[in-house]
Amino acid sequence: MAANGATNGKGREVVIEARGVTVGFGDYNVLNQLDLDVYRGEILGFVGGSGSGKSVLLRTIIGLLPLREGTIKVFGIDTRAASGAELRSIERRWGVLFQHGALFSSLTVRENIQFPIREYLHLPEKMLDELVVTKLEMVGLKADVRDKFPSELSGGMTKRVALARALAIDPEIVFLDEPTSGLDPIGAGEFDNLIGTLQRTLGLTVFMVTHDLDSLHTVCDRIAVLADGKVITAGTMDQMLASEHPWLKSYFRGKRSRASAPTLRTS
């Protein structure tokens, strides 16, 4: 475990190591012998066609789905062989932003964010309240949303509150499942910047499942591509754009991609 600052560079520390991961439902293996490394302090964008198993991998890493084969090590600990106490200590060190927020609907925003803090730390009420405001303002919300219920929030606000909750106990890794889906381009852009800022300030490792090409362009350090149950390639955006793989070509250089309109982008 390194200190909080990002330790990119040579000999980068691997925080998530997936080897030979096979996950399936019924007779069908969604992920087949998948290998993936996530390095400390990076933002990894994880892409793939709809239904290719991106969310399945995310849910497998965080332990919601069982493995058929293979190992997943987080912070060097094999999550399937770990004891209950070890697993809980790992779970304290990651935060998850689910696709639809998964805020607790019967708790207010304040209680949602305080929930993990209360569970793990014993802090005075005053500090808890200050932290809620701090977290909310860090994710770009005003303090006055804290007494609202999740059902009273807009889609973008829900995502932000969910991110604040995911970051509540200052995790080292955050998993984001399509963080910008359902947001308008301005909101999505702000969210990307936010993730970038938080990653720089907190030294987070970010594992982001996304379809948003803009997110991939602006914040991701590295992109991993999932197809046929495997990571077919992982690298920087430039490497993706240079690739001649047909799927990558149509994904990154198709009509909807920014690369197809480079003049517009720079003007």
Added chain:
Amino acid sequence: MVKYGQDAVGRGVNGETFLQSKASGDRLELAAGGAWVARHAAAIEREIDARAAEAGAARAVRIDISAIERLDTFGAWLIERLTRTFRAQGIEPSLAGQSENYRALLAEMQGVNLDEATPRALPNPLRRGLIAIGKTIDTVIESFLSNASMIGAITATTGRVLLNPSRMRFTAMVHHLDNVGWRAVPIILLITFLIGCIIAQQGIFHFRKFGADVYVVDMVGILVLREIGVLIVAIMVAGRSGSAYTAELGSMKMREEVDALRTMGFDPVEVLVMPRIVALLIGVPILTFIGSMAALYGGGLVCWLYGGIDPDIFLSRLKESITIDHFKVGMIKAPFMALIIGVVACVQGFAVKGSAESLGMQTTASVVESIFLVIVLDGLFAIFFASIGM
């Protein structure tokens, strides 16, 4: 774990001091060290408060944070709070030894939490009590009005369906009838049978003391046909199907399915409520009949095996003691009970708001309210039938 500052600080996690102070004249030197992270936040906060209180006469404050090994938002916020505490006392503290890694995080903290937290004020107990009473009255009136408006909507829809019978959703109705009627038969049979047995047993046991065994048959017959059969069935259906209706409609409301129906030009009352209510209107009287028969059977069985009243005697006594009126009273009440259960369940279902808790609350309210109203209605019917001599 420790990369920076192990030597500079040289303290273990246990018994660690996070903030050391050194006063020289009117200068206060604070040296922060150790891991300023979430895990130690409570301890750090205590030290901060203690040091800030000691500041006293200091005119200038310097906070050296170069020895901090690790910093997260919790620690960064506490540093920011410490600076703000001094600032509030009119001293501008200087922050020394910010490492490059933490600069951005500390800068971020300077922009947050600027508004003074407004303490949540609770009204005094008397006012709170009055507010609670007012809210309850409001809820009661509201629930009465929404029940009335649902009955109105159902009446209007019934009119439309009668004019144009093809609008009746027959398949949906049969599906609900299967759920609330057919599938309820075994449990209704069992419960009413047992209730019949218990009434007969108690009757025999107590009537025997003054030699009036045979009047048990009168009691079982009248009680079961007029009251017990329909009440037990209504209560069972409210608990079994009313709650299901509320939960179904409530979760449809939560997922905006009801809104989707409306935007497609469908009337939720016609599509969702009508089939359910019609299913209850058909199902509950049938269940009442089946239930009453099972209770009489149970009563007869106990009279024979426990009270020594032969089935022949039981039947002839039953024929003498009950009239068709008793049977009618029970059966007339059944559809009204069904209507109340259905209306309350649907109103409560549509009252569900966004949260999981509200779904639970409305389902509870649905069952409690429909059972309550069923019993109130039963009382009103008792007065009514007594006054018309039935």
